[in-house]
Amino acid sequence: MNKYQYDHNYNAEMLVSPEFKIPVMPKEFELATAYVPYQVMNKIYEPMKALMKGTIFPELYRPYVKKKHDR
């Protein structure tokens, strides 16, 4: 499965708001705290393709493969 690679010149800090300094993943973090990496938009699907996939973002597309009696 592909790990998402970010272009590190284009980081989330610039995209959120002046009040929040939010990197894609924090360098300093705390225990007992959940962190989801901040997405940075890159390319998007064309509208009809996006509708059929369920998202415009290729990096968020996680198709499900139906299980075939393999318990």
Next chain:
Amino acid sequence: MKIDRERLEMLKEIMAVDFSSIELNLYLDTHPMDQKALAIHNDYAIKLMKLKEEYQKKYAPLTHEIISKCPWEWIEEPWPWEIDYEMGGR
């Protein structure tokens, strides 16, 4: 209930562009300063306005905010859950 082929194609195009717009809407909620996303969203907004205006003029209202003929057009069938979206042939 089947609808006219051209009407169905336009409705699907509206669904697709509206969906892209909503996706960007959600992204912008958490990335309000992303100017690239904002620009794409605004492009889609313009396209969507044009498509919806054309659809409503030609076929049927999408919201109650319409200038209606008599009888009141909003009530007309088919309602969204009744439409045969003809997806099986792809």
Next chain:
Amino acid sequence: MWIYEKKLQYPAWVEGCDLRIAKGLFAQYGGPDSELSAGIRYLSQRYTMPVKEVKAVLTDIGTEEMAHWEIIATLIYKIIDRADPEEMKKAGLDAQYIQHGHDVYPHDAAGVPWTAAYIQAIEDPVTNLTEDMAAEQKARTTYEHLINLTDDRGVIETLSFLREREVVHFQRFGESLRMVQEYMDKKKY
């Protein structure tokens, strides 16, 4: 306020008449991890959310979930509308037919009516968002279970769309949590 737009978010369709999966689909219509639970949960949590970006996320995703609730109802309706009582009985939908006819009533796959006990809104923004992230995972898993139980192409495609939405929503709630954590951190000083 809410305005109704007279279109579905996705062109929901069914290939045939899989009545058994129609029974299962109620899980996402009125069950614990249903679109209804999601919509009501997020829309209820938005009032006390201190971060404006997250007020928007909760409102927008809550609204989208209600549109998904409509899609599930559409799938159920398209499957059961033409079924006669005998066919419904054979598919295990006799309780549904007796108590609700062909109406799409908000109960779960076993007939248990929806309740607000399925959701929580507890004011603490970290807690609320963590609940929301869990809700998105539960919904995603429920969709996978439903997809496993049918071969109807229309149902599978429509449910796959709805399932992918849960993945995206999880990402947005995750980002919301990051903002809320920053906000709570700043409040300390």
